[in-house]
Amino acid sequence: MTTVSDDAKTGGFDAKSAREVDPVIPDNPIIRGRNVVKEYQTGEQTVRALKGIDFGIGPGDFVAVVGPSGSGKSTLLNLLGLLDVPTDGEVTLNGTDVATFDDGERTRQRKRVIGFVFQSFYLIPTLTALENVEMPRMLDRTPKKTRERATELLQRVGLGDRLDHYPDELSGGQKQRVAIARSLVNDPQLLLADEPTGNLDRDTGDQILDLFDELRREEGVAVVTVTHDDYVAEAADRVVNLIDGELRADDSATHEEPATEPESAEPATEPEPADSASASTGTTESLVGSGESEESLVGSGESEENLVEGDTVGGEEPRPESDGGETT
Numbered sequence: 001m002t003t004v005s006d007d008a009k010t011g012g013f014d015a016k017s018a019r020e021v022d023p024v025i026p027d028n029p030i031i032r033g034r035n036v037v038k039e040y041q042t043g044e045q046t047v048r049a050l051k052g053i054d055f056g057i058g059p060g061d062f063v064a065v066v067g068p069s070g071s072g073k074s075t076l077l078n079l080l081g082l083l084d085v086p087t088d089g090e091v092t093l094n095g096t097d098v099a100t101f102d103d104g105e106r107t108r109q110r111k112r113v114i115g116f117v118f119q120s121f122y123l124i125p126t127l128t129a130l131e132n133v134e135m136p137r138m139l140d141r142t143p144k145k146t147r148e149r150a151t152e153l154l155q156r157v158g159l160g161d162r163l164d165h166y167p168d169e170l171s172g173g174q175k176q177r178v179a180i181a182r183s184l185v186n187d188p189q190l191l192l193a194d195e196p197t198g199n200l201d202r203d204t205g206d207q208i209l210d211l212f213d214e215l216r217r218e219e220g221v222a223v224v225t226v227t228h229d230d231y232v233a234e235a236a237d238r239v240v241n242l243i244d245g246e247l248r249a250d251d252s253a254t255h256e257e258p259a260t261e262p263e264s265a266e267p268a269t270e271p272e273p274a275d276s277a278s279a280s281t282g283t284t285e286s287l288v289g290s291g292e293s294e295e296s297l298v299g300s301g302e303s304e305e306n307l308v309e310g311d312t313v314g315g316e317e318p319r320p321e322s323d324g325g326e327t328t
Contacts (some may be wrong), residue, residue, distance in 0.1 A: 026058030030094060030113070030189045030222055031080060037088035038075050049075040051245040052089065057190060059220040062212065064227055064236035072245045073226045080224060081192050082110045094189075111136065115183030115221075119195035121175040123167040123182075129154060129174075130163040133182045146185070153181035157211060173204035180211060184221075191215070193225040197232055209235045 025032065038050040049072045057063065057080070065073055078084040079091055082098060091098045093109060101109060123132045133150035140146060154163055157177040167175055176196065183191060191212070197205035209232065215221045225232060233239045241248045 025054070025056035026061070029056040029058050029092075032056045032092045033079070033086075033089065034091075035089040036079065036086045036091060038072075038079065038084070039087040049245055050079075050086075053245075053247045055247070057222050057224060059189065059222055060216045061222045061224075062216060062235070062237045063222075063224050064233040064239045065224065065242055066227060066233055066239060067242035071242045073242050076242065077192055077194060077224075077226055080190070081114055081116065082106045111186055113189050115186070115188035115191045117176070117179055117183050117191060117193040117196050119198040121167070121172075121179045121199075123175055123178060125167050128164050128166055129159060129170065129178045132167070132178055133185055136182060136185050149185055150181070153184055154178070157181050171204075172200055173207060176200060176204075176208055177211070180208070184215070189220075189222065191221055191223045193223060195227055195229075196225055197227075197229060202231070205229075205231070 033053065033055040035052045035054060036050055037048065037052050040047045040049060053076075065076060067073055075084070079086060082093070082101075085091070085099055093113060098106065098109075123129075124135065127135065130147070130150050133153055134146050137146040137149075151160075151163065154160060157180060159174060159177055159181070162170060162174060162178075165174075167178075170178065176199075180196075193212075196212075197208055200208065212223050212235075216223060225236065227233055
């Protein structure tokens with residue numbers, strides 16, 4: 001789906017400062033970062049959340065970003081979602097430096113190019129499923145087209161018979177499918193998913209991942225997900241580890257050395273009884289350094305105008321609930 005240069009065939013992110021990683025930058029990236037640094041000032045201390053990383057996301061890519069809490073994943077999502085700009089380096093959206101955008105233009109580009117999916121759905125409880133999907137286009141003054149598009153998307157995600165249901169009448173998996181339909185109502189090129197299966201059971205999570213694959217295959221939508229779930233990471237085309245503000249290839253995860261038993265100082269005088277229990281320890285490898293959930297992009301300080309324009313959707317956060325074995 002994505003064409004890459006001859007010297008970059010293993011695609012998505014690069015962090016030369018962290019490790020020798022072949023740059024994977026598509027020839028036609030939707031969003032591209034070069035030597036991106038992001039710093040925050042906390043009192044007299046400067047915190048460097050991202051330390052000179054390169055990245056490129058092309059049409060149809062599926063990249064999973066994993067790493068411990070506090071490693072910079074939310075900061076990276078904020079930059080990819082045009083919710084923030086780098087302290088140093090360059091981020092371009094379809095070839096244009098985002099630093100040249102004022103707040104209004106960033107909002108317009110975010111609405112047009114990027115969709116957001118959250119772990120906790122963030123549906124407005126007083127709106128029906130159909131009205132929630134229409135929400136990002138409520139100011140477009142094209143109510144008929146908006147209604148048709150929202151209806152089409154809900155039918156596509158298997159909720160054509162739930163158009164008039166309110167969020168508290170839907171299961172967890174149905175809520176997440178409404179949220180995905182909402183993220184697609186403006187035909188984005190890039191979908192940013194923050195723990196998209198975190199509140200779902202495995203079967204329903206499979207349905208969400210299958211839907212991502214369908215969107216990539218049929219519409220060329222790129223998906224970047226931040227996750228602590230190895231299962232979601234395994235479904236991605238590429239997994240990158242974000243550790244202390246640096247991106248590393250999947251095989252750069254730290255391996256724990258297996259425990260070894262100390263050698264006995266005296267030779268054994270009798271053979272071990274046949275019914276003696278023995279235990280062995282193995283080496284486990286983990287892509288994720290922490291089980292804590294990442295902080296959501298919601299509450300990032302965006303204005304009410306931005307929320308209406310389609311960046312995020314407000315409303316009371318619903319209580320997580322099990323999908324209960326829902327089928328599509």
